[in-house]
Amino acid sequence: MSQKRRLAGTQSSQSRVFMPNEVVMEEDEDVSFTQPSSSQLQRGLDRLTPAQVDRKVAEVVQFILIKDQKKVPIKRADIVKNVIKEYKNIYPEIIKRANMKFEKVFGFQLVEVDPKNHAYILVNKLEQNPRQPAVMSPGHPKTGLLFVILSVIFMKGGVVKEPVVWNTLKKLRVDQGEKHEEFGDVKKLVTEEFVRQRYLEYTRIPHTEPLEHEFRWGVRAEKEVDKMKMLEFVSQVHDQEPQTWTKQYKEAMAAKGGSSRS
Structure with a gap:
């Protein structure tokens, strides 16, 4: 009988090993609240x-x-x-x-x-605090990389397939297959760290073989990043007026109007 108990206890502890820490914490600590x-x-x-x-x-x-x-x-x-x-x-x-x-x-x-x-x-809150968050400044290495990715997604209509991001970064000599001196493991940074920070969403595209993924803005990016400032930045890079990109300009104006009302 005691052997059965020990076996049951072992099986129980083994099943918990494979459960993510966050899930265990959620069940143990928040369910009673x-x-x-x-x-x-x-x-x-x-x-x-x-x-x-x-x-x-x-x-x-x-x-x-x-x-x-x-x-x-x-x-x-x-x-x-x-x-x-x-x-x-x-x-x-x-x-x-x-x-x-x-x-x-x-x-x-x-x-x-x-x-x-x-x-x-x-x-x-950018309107209340003139100091912009790091993600709004392409000057810092990691946030600069994130800024590029967010701008690509924004200019491509809000969602892009994974190869679009890697091809863009490759042009900037940032290759997902190589260890970068500033960013380290680039793929891990983009698909794990930026996703964990909620700047990016990285989701599987259903019914694709071989398996494909796509990127979207995460909830933190939606809350922090000023789309009009991003469009102005892209416009400066291309030496164009923001109104050149009609769809993005309307989206940026709508976002600006929404944030001013909140």
């Missing part, structure tokens, strides 16, 4: 002093700023486990105040990009 009701939230606030709430808000802001350095979505489970802890019943209020602090002090906005798994990213 329930959004507090308004009455629960108010009772929680009544039990705390303003100084206690402010201190917890400051801790959350610091935690998110540090986690954001990797440019990957920040899970609610991580925030609750590492910072919120026993303050779970006032979680919505803490996040609300943290977001206000991000906007007023840093010019950022905390955006939930994955409502199902409750993951956030920090977005640079």
